[in-house]
Amino acid sequence: MAKVCIGIDFGGTFIKYTALDENYQPLGKTHQVPTPLAEGRDAILQQIIAGAKQLIESLGLAREDIVGVGIGSPGPLSVSRGILLALPNIPGMENVPIRDIVGKALGLPATLENDANAAAYAEFLCGAGKGTDDMVMLTLGTGVGSGIIHKGEIIHGVHEMGAELGHVIVQPGGRACSCGQHGCLEEYCSATSLARNTTEILQETDRQSSLREVLAEKDQIDARDINEARRAGDELAAEMWEQCAYYLALGCVNIYRFLDPDRIVLAGGLSNAGDDLTEPIMRHWKELDWTLLQTQKSLAIATMGADAGAIGAAGVAWQTHRPA
Ligand SMILES: [Zn+2]
Numbered sequence: 001m002a003k004v005c006i007g008i009d010f011g012g013t014f015i016k017y018t019a020l021d022e023n024y025q026p027l028g029k030t031h032q033v034p035t036p037l038a039e040g041r042d043a044i045l046q047q048i049i050a051g052a053k054q055l056i057e058s059l060g061l062a063r064e065d066i067v068g069v070g071i072g073s074p075g076p077l078s079v080s081r082g083i084l085l086a087l088p089n090i091p092g093m094e095n096v097p098i099r100d101i102v103g104k105a106l107g108l109p110a111t112l113e114n115d116a117n118a119a120a121y122a123e124f125l126c127g128a129g130k131g132t133d134d135m136v137m138l139t140l141g142t143g144v145g146s147g148i149i150h151k152g153e154i155i156h157g158v159h160e161m162g163a164e165l166g167h168v169i170v171q172p173g174g175r176a177c178s179c180g181q182h183g184c185l186e187e188y189c190s191a192t193s194l195a196r197n198t199t200e201i202l203q204e205t206d207r208q209s210s211l212r213e214v215l216a217e218k219d220q221i222d223a224r225d226i227n228e229a230r231r232a233g234d235e236l237a238a239e240m241w242e243q244c245a246y247y248l249a250l251g252c253v254n255i256y257r258f259l260d261p262d263r264i265v266l267a268g269g270l271s272n273a274g275d276d277l278t279e280p281i282m283r284h285w286k287e288l289d290w291t292l293l294q295t296q297k298s299l300a301i302a303t304m305g306a307d308a309g310a311i312g313a314a315g316v317a318w319q320t321h322r323p324a
Contacts (some may be wrong), residue, residue: 002027004061005321006052006069006108007314009115010098011035012089015048017055018307019066020314022322024125030307031055041092048098049105056106068109068321070313071102072118078160082112111320115309117154117163119302120147121319122312123265127304132262136255137302138165138248140270144186150259154316166190170250188247191223191269198226198240209236223270231276242280244270249284256295267302274301 002021009016017031033051036043052069076085082099103110113121120129120137129135133152139145144166148155155163166186167179174183175197187193201207202215211234214225229237252264270277278299285297304311 003067004065005067005314005317006055007310007312007317008048008052008069008071008102009118009309009313010048010071010073011115011309012037012074015051016307016310017051018310018314019055019059019061020311020318022318024315024318026311027059030310037090041096044093045096045098045101049102052102052106063107066108067323068111068317069103069106070111070113070118070315070317071098072113072115072309072313073098075114077112077114079112079114079156080160082110109321111317113154113313113316116145117147118312118316119267119304119308120149120265120312121154121315122304122308123267123302124149125315126311127308128265128300128302129263134259134261135263135265136165136259136261137265137267138251139268140190140266141268142190142192144190145268148259165251165255168251168254170247185247185251189244189251194226194240194244194270195220195222198236201236207236210234211237224272227273227276245277245280246284249281249288252281252285252297252299253288256297263298263300265300265302267308271301
């Protein structure tokens with residue numbers, strides 16, 4: 001039997017599971033179970049463990065077939081200590097030594113990783129970053145998550161507070177961010193903030209826009225509505241889309257000045273726009289970039305989809321526990 005690592009992607013809605021062989025090929029489909037959010041800490045931990053046992057059983061794996069287990073979770077967390085520090089959307093999960101609890105229950109060496117880093121690692125191993133040594137991923141969803149892979153290693157920083165590119169400041173004195181800073185990238189470039197910033201203009205001004213009808217009909221608008229309106233010629237939608245692309249381009253320039261990676265990969269809901277997103281980013285990026293020298297600019301859309309977290313968690317387990 002081929003050796004495998006188990007990956008667990010623990011989220012606020014679902015817990016997902018996968019098993020990867022040593023070449024990072026998944027054995028079968030990703031499994032998922034709902035997160036029993038309302039039932040509290042012990043029930044959540046029991047569910048995480050039970051789902052992993054189910055996966056192991058369904059694949060007919062013996063203990064000696066499994067090299068290790070990787071757990072991806074929202075942060076803040078400590079990778080080195082294997083502890084969840086606090087989960088803003090999941091009450092009761094403060095200071096939980098999840099790595100050791102899950103590892104002990106499964107009888108396996110375990111590793112904990114931030115979910116955005118795990119997803120970036122999946123793209124690095126098998127997706128849009130495959131073949132690179134240095135890759136940065138921005139996940140444009142509810143917030144802006146990020147992962148930095150440098151020479152094949154996930155960057156955490158000395159205090160495990162690094163690689164938080166959603167909170168680089170792109171607008172001094174700009175919009176207040178939930179982190180306490182002002183003008184964070186996340187406040188302009190997440191799918192949620194694009195929709196929110198556009199909604200605010202609709203509600204606070206009398207600007208003409210076809211989005212008013214969408215807002216009246218659905219009571220909310222999302223990034224896809226804004227892109228559709230833009231494509232149909234709506235001026236406000238175009239302006240907001242451009243603003244989002246501009247700030248992302250600022251982020252890209254800064255990432256290249258800082259790290260000069262092989263590639264930046266975009267993931268998350270907003271990245272579903274594909275070329276509609278990368279084209280204006282590249283345009284602004286060229287305007288903002290060095291004129292002193294020709295520089296490489298590589299931008300790609302993620303390809304691993306919703307299973308990236310579980311696959312990346314298993315990949316991290318391989319990186320940590322692979323026998324010498
Ligand atoms: Zn912030």
